[in-house]
Amino acid sequence: MKINGNVPEGPLATKWTEYRSKMPLVAPNNKRKLDIIVVGTGLAGASAAASFGEMGYNVKVFTYHDSPRRAHSIAAQGGINAAKNYQNDGDSNYRLFYDTVKGGDYRSREANVYRLAEVSGNIIDQCVAQGVPFAREYGGTLANRSFGGVLVSRTFYARGQTGQQLLLGAYSALSRQIATGQVIMHNRREMLDLVLVDGKARGIIARNLVTGELERHSAHAVVLATGGYGNLYYLSTNAMASNATAAWRAAKHGAYFANPCYVQIHPTCIPQSGDYQSKLTLMSESLRNDGRIWVPKHKEDVIAIREGKKKPTDLAEEDRDYYLERRYPAFGNLVPRDVASRAAKIACDQGGGVNATGKAVFLDFASAIQRYGKSSAHIKGIHNPDAATIRKLGEEVIEEKYGNLFEMYERITGDDPYKTPMMIYPAVHYTMGGLWVDYNLQSNIPGLFVLGEANFSDHGANRLGASALMQGLADGYFVIPYTIGTFLSKEIRTPKISTDLPEFAQAEQAVKDQIEKLLSIKGKTSVEEFHKELGRIMWEYGAISRNEEGLKKGRQLVRELRERFWKDVFVPGSAEDYNNEVEKAGRVADFMELAELLLIDAEARKESAGGHFREEYQTEKGEALRNDKDFAYVAAWKWNGWDQEPELNKEELEFKDIELKTRSYE
Amino acid sequence: MKLNLKIWRQKNNNAKGHFETHVVEANEHMSFLEMLDVLNQNLLEDGKEPVAYEHDCREGICGACSMVIDGHPHGPNERTTTCQLHMRFYKDGQTITVEPFRAKAFPIIKDLAVDRSSFDRIIQSGGFISVNTGGPRDANDILIDKDTVELAMDAAACIGCGACVAACPNGAAMLFTAAKVSHLNLLPQGKLEKDKRALGMVRQMDKEGFGNCTNLGACEAECPKGISLINIAMMNKNYLSASILSDKD
Numbered sequence: 001m002k003i004n005g006n007v008p009e010g011p012l013a014t015k016w017t018e019y020r021s022k023m024p025l026v027a028p029n030n031k032r033k034l035d036i037i038v039v040g041t042g043l044a045g046a047s048a049a050a051s052f053g054e055m056g057y058n059v060k061v062f063t064y065h066d067s068p069r070r071a072h073s074i075a076a077q078g079g080i081n082a083a084k085n086y087q088n089d090g091d092s093n094y095r096l097f098y099d100t101v102k103g104g105d106y107r108s109r110e111a112n113v114y115r116l117a118e119v120s121g122n123i124i125d126q127c128v129a130q131g132v133p134f135a136r137e138y139g140g141t142l143a144n145r146s147f148g149g150v151l152v153s154r155t156f157y158a159r160g161q162t163g164q165q166l167l168l169g170a171y172s173a174l175s176r177q178i179a180t181g182q183v184i185m186h187n188r189r190e191m192l193d194l195v196l197v198d199g200k201a202r203g204i205i206a207r208n209l210v211t212g213e214l215e216r217h218s219a220h221a222v223v224l225a226t227g228g229y230g231n232l233y234y235l236s237t238n239a240m241a242s243n244a245t246a247a248w249r250a251a252k253h254g255a256y257f258a259n260p261c262y263v264q265i266h267p268t269c270i271p272q273s274g275d276y277q278s279k280l281t282l283m284s285e286s287l288r289n290d291g292r293i294w295v296p297k298h299k300e301d302v303i304a305i306r307e308g309k310k311k312p313t314d315l316a317e318e319d320r321d322y323y324l325e326r327r328y329p330a331f332g333n334l335v336p337r338d339v340a341s342r343a344a345k346i347a348c349d350q351g352g353g354v355n356a357t358g359k360a361v362f363l364d365f366a367s368a369i370q371r372y373g374k375s376s377a378h379i380k381g382i383h384n385p386d387a388a389t390i391r392k393l394g395e396e397v398i399e400e401k402y403g404n405l406f407e408m409y410e411r412i413t414g415d416d417p418y419k420t421p422m423m424i425y426p427a428v429h430y431t432m433g434g435l436w437v438d439y440n441l442q443s444n445i446p447g448l449f450v451l452g453e454a455n456f457s458d459h460g461a462n463r464l465g466a467s468a469l470m471q472g473l474a475d476g477y478f479v480i481p482y483t484i485g486t487f488l489s490k491e492i493r494t495p496k497i498s499t500d501l502p503e504f505a506q507a508e509q510a511v512k513d514q515i516e517k518l519l520s521i522k523g524k525t526s527v528e529e530f531h532k533e534l535g536r537i538m539w540e541y542g543a544i545s546r547n548e549e550g551l552k553k554g555r556q557l558v559r560e561l562r563e564r565f566w567k568d569v570f571v572p573g574s575a576e577d578y579n580n581e582v583e584k585a586g587r588v589a590d591f592m593e594l595a596e597l598l599l600i601d602a603e604a605r606k607e608s609a610g611g612h613f614r615e616e617y618q619t620e621k622g623e624a625l626r627n628d629k630d631f632a633y634v635a636a637w638k639w640n641g642w643d644q645e646p647e648l649n650k651e652e653l654e655f656k657d658i659e660l661k662t663r664s665y666e
Numbered sequence: 667m668k669l670n671l672k673i674w675r676q677k678n679n680n681a682k683g684h685f686e687t688h689v690v691e692a693n694e695h696m697s698f699l700e701m702l703d704v705l706n707q708n709l710l711e712d713g714k715e716p717v718a719y720e721h722d723c724r725e726g727i728c729g730a731c732s733m734v735i736d737g738h739p740h741g742p743n744e745r746t747t748t749c750q751l752h753m754r755f756y757k758d759g760q761t762i763t764v765e766p767f768r769a770k771a772f773p774i775i776k777d778l779a780v781d782r783s784s785f786d787r788i789i790q791s792g793g794f795i796s797v798n799t800g801g802p803r804d805a806n807d808i809l810i811d812k813d814t815v816e817l818a819m820d821a822a823a824c825i826g827c828g829a830c831v832a833a834c835p836n837g838a839a840m841l842f843t844a845a846k847v848s849h850l851n852l853l854p855q856g857k858l859e860k861d862k863r864a865l866g867m868v869r870q871m872d873k874e875g876f877g878n879c880t881n882l883g884a885c886e887a888e889c890p891k892g893i894s895l896i897n898i899a900m901m902n903k904n905y906l907s908a909s910i911l912s913d914k915d
Contacts, residue, residue: 066783068786133849173799240723
C-alpha cells in the first residue's frame, strides 16, 4: 500500500511557517479540558511535557527510571547542531538541511529535515535562557566545534556532557511544571500496552515497577518519546534499560514501524574486551576533530603490536596507514559515522586490527598535541620551545577540550591516551528507524504521536553527529506543541476518557497474562543469556555489513531463539514485587520480534544506503550503492504477528529541492 | 580472581535487612557492576532471586548507581562512579562489603535500591529558571564571561546520585542542593530568581528530612564528579541574605 506523509504544500523554505500560521488552534479554556500522556522523559519527552504544561494542557508523564533526569539522553557527549552561523563560515538553514539529507544518504523526508534546520537556532536560544552552560569564547559569545560529515562549525557543546546539560535544562522546565501541578509525574512506571478506543490512542497500561501493580491511565492523546531499539544487539552504547517495548507494543496494535534496518554503528567506541561485557562505551565523535585514525601498514607491525613487542609510538609515519585521510581527502577523519565504521571494519578484516581480538584501530592525538603545543608556545611568547615544552602545552590544550573523555578512557582501559593512541572500534549506537510518523509527528494511529529517536523521520539512513539532541529538542519544544493541535482541536467535545471502558480492562488482562506466562515457564536459561544470544546473531548477520544469505539465516536463528525463549526462560520471583527480571523478560521478548522485522526490512531493501550496507550493492571503491529508482521510499511495516509475514507500506520520498547524488566525501 | 562478597539483602523498606555472603569468580577487565552481573547470573542458575541494584548508563553520567562499597559511596576510587570502578583495583581473595546508600531521606526499596525522589522535589522547589518555551532572545545577546560559565558548569556537572548524602554522617543534602543553586545563581539568566531559589530549595531540603551541614567535607571527598564545598558556602551566604530580606520568616 502507498501511504503519504501529509506534507503541506508550498515552497520548502516557508512551508512550516505558513502551515503553522494556519494550523487549527485549541483555545486556552479548552486546553484545560484535554489530557495528554507523555511516555519517556529524555530530551524529546521532557521538553514536550514541559511545553504542553506551559500551554495549559493536563499532562501525565511516565518514566521507568526513578527520576526523569536519568533518561539516556543524559549520556550524549559531543554536542548539538544549530545553523546559527556564529562562526561566519557560511552556515545557513539550507546548508544544515542539505548536510542532513546528504548525510542520511537521501532517505529522509525533505520537509521534516528542513523544518528541523529551521528551528535549530531557537533550540540554542531556549537552552541558553534555561541556563544551559554552553562553552563560551573569552568575549562571552558561544563557542562551536565541528562534527562529522560537514564543513562548518555549528556544534554547540558543554564540555563532553552536552546531553547531560540539555537534559537537565529540559528536566528543570519539566520540574517547574510538576511544581505547578500542571504535569503529573509517574516515575518507576513502565508502559506495557497502548489502549485504543474506537481506533484512537486513548491511554496506556503501565506497571508500577516497585509494587508490580498494573495501572490504567487515559488521555485524549498519547505521545511516545521512548528512544531507540539499539539495545536489541545486547552490546551497544545504549543504557542497560533502554528498550523498545513501548514502541513495539504500539506496533503490535498496527502502528507502522519504519525503516528498522537503519541502525547507526558508531565508529569510535572502546573495543570489547570479554564475554562478560555488558555494554560498550562511546568516545565522542568530537575527538575526530583532532584525533587521527590509523592502522599499521605492515602485517609484521600489527603482530608485534598485538603481542606487545612494539608500541604504536614506535612506528614511523610512513609505516602507518591513515586510511580515512587516504581514502577521503576532503573530509579526512571527519567523514560521517557509517563511512568511518565500515572503513574500520575493512581495515580490521584485512588484518590490521591492533588489539588481541583483532578488532580495534588507533585514534591518535600525537599530531594534535604537537600542533596545539607549538601554537600555544607562540601565544605565550616562547621562542624555539623544546620538545618537552611543546608536548606539555599541547597536552594542556587537549585536556581543556577533551579532558573528561580522556579520563573516562583511562579509567576503563588503564591506558593513558595522552601518551599512547586510543584503541577504538565501531559499536551500535543509534537507530534511525522507528515508528512511522507524518509531518505532524502523528503515527498512522490517530492520537498517537511519536518523538525523538523513537520515530523514524529526520535522519534517513544515517544520522550526523550532534543531530540527535537537535531532533529530540526540536520535536519536543518546537514541533509537537503546535502539531498536536491538529488532532486535539477536533477533540474539544470529547469528555474525559474513562479507564473503566472494556478496552482498558482487556489490555490490562493481556499484560497480566503475559507476565504470568513468563513467570510460569520456569525454564533453565536466564533472560540475560537469551539477550546475549540475540545480540550475537544480530551483530553477525544484521550489523555493519549485510548480505541476503546472512539475513535469511539470521532470521531463521532469531525465530528459533524466540521459540526457545518461550519454552525455556527462567524468570524468578513474583509479579507483585520490584522484579528486574520480569521487566527484562518483557523487553527481550519484544526485541526478538523487532529483530526479525529488522532483518526482513534489511533483506527487502536491495540497495545500500547509509548505515544499511548490502555487500551485493557497492561501487567499485566499496562505497554504498543506492538504487533511487526502486528504493527511494520509506518502508513502513505493519506487523501481523509472529506467524504471518509483515505487510510493507511505501511512502515515496520526493526530493524537490535537492538533487539526488552519489554521496561522496572524497 | 575469587572475591568474597558481603552484600546487603532487604526485601523492602519495612523488612529487616541482613548481609549475605557469596563467592564470585571475576577477572580484572570487568567493571564492578559486571562482577555483580556474574553474581546475579550465579543466583539465577541456582533458582534464586538476583540482588536488586540500580544502574543504567554504565558510563558514569546517569547517577543511578546507589551502593556503598567498603564504606565508600561508589567505592574507594576518587571521582569514580560504581559503574566505572574496575576490578583491576581488587586482589584475589579480597572481601568486599556492599550496602545501599543509607539516609533517612532515601528509604530502601529493595536490597541496594533506594528511593531518591526527594532530590526531584528539591529541584521542583526552585531548581529552574522560569522561562516558557518560545520567544527567548538570541543566545548571543547574553554574553557570559568564560570563567563564570566554567564555574557554573563545574556545579552543573552534578549527576544527582546522592553519594554526598550517603557520605554525610548527618545525611545532609547540602552539596546536591548547593550545586544546583550555584549553577543557576552564577549565570546572569538565573540571577532574577536567586533569592527565591535558595530559600525554596533549602526549605524543601529540610522538609524532606535531610540532616544539617556541619562542614565535615565528606560529601566533597566522595562526590564522583568532584563538586566543590565552595558551593555550600555560596549557598549559605545566599540563603542568609535572602532570609533577612524575606519578610515571610
